[in-house]
Amino acid sequence: xxxxxxxxxxxxxxxxxxxxxxxxxxxxxxxxxxSIVHLADKRLCRHDLTHAxxxxxxxLRLHGPHSTVQLGKELDMDAGALSRLLDRLExxxxxxxxxxxxxxxxxxxxxxxxGQRVTAELPAVLSEVFNAHLAGFSxxxxxxxxxxxxxxxxxxxxxxxxxxx
Numbered sequence: 001x002x003x004x005x006x007x008x009x010x011x012x013x014x015x016x017x018x019x020x021x022x023x024x025x026x027x028x029x030x031x032x033x034x035s036i037v038h039l040a041d042k043r044l045c046r047h048d049l050t051h052a053x054x055x056x057x058x059x060l061r062l063h064g065p066h067s068t069v070q071l072g073k074e075l076d077m078d079a080g081a082l083s084r085l086l087d088r089l090e091x092x093x094x095x096x097x098x099x100x101x102x103x104x105x106x107x108x109x110x111x112x113x114x115g116q117r118v119t120a121e122l123p124a125v126l127s128e129v130f131n132a133h134l135a136g137f138s139x140x141x142x143x144x145x146x147x148x149x150x151x152x153x154x155x156x157x158x159x160x161x162x163x164x165x
Contacts, residue, residue, distance in 0.1 A: 007158050039129045047118050053089060061119040065110035
């Protein structure tokens with residue numbers, strides 16, 4: 001088994017004495033996500049889709065069919081909430097669920113033909129929304145931002161793995 005890479009020591013940028021919400025990476029990322037979701041929802045409302053609905057559909061469009069377990073993990077949703085969400089999307093004719101022929105416990109979720117049609121514009125809408133949020137950034141700044149966010153994600157994943165041990 002591959003040994004996990006040791007975590008670097010924690011930074012010391014925040015402390016109880018200097019903590020301010022306007023400098024909090026959690027608060028700032030939350031605000032950015034709210035703004036992105038709001039603008040994307042506004043653009044996608046003609047399809048009667050909410051963020052909760054288009055997010056899993058985008059995942060299926062970009063990465064193909066998923067098991068319900070995979071989809072739940074990637075979207076950080078419990079089985080009950082995911083089941084209700086998929087019920088709504090299935091009722092709209094946007095996704096289909098199919099039980100595995102080799103393991104009846106496994107259910108595969110995929111986009112229907114209508115789901116493929118509806119999600120065709122998601123990458124363009126999200127690109128426009130992201131680009132609007134990046135107004136005034138240089139390409140170098142954008143690439144640096146992506147790199148920094150990827151490092152935050154990697155650190156978070158490493159911390160999650162370490163907490164399982």
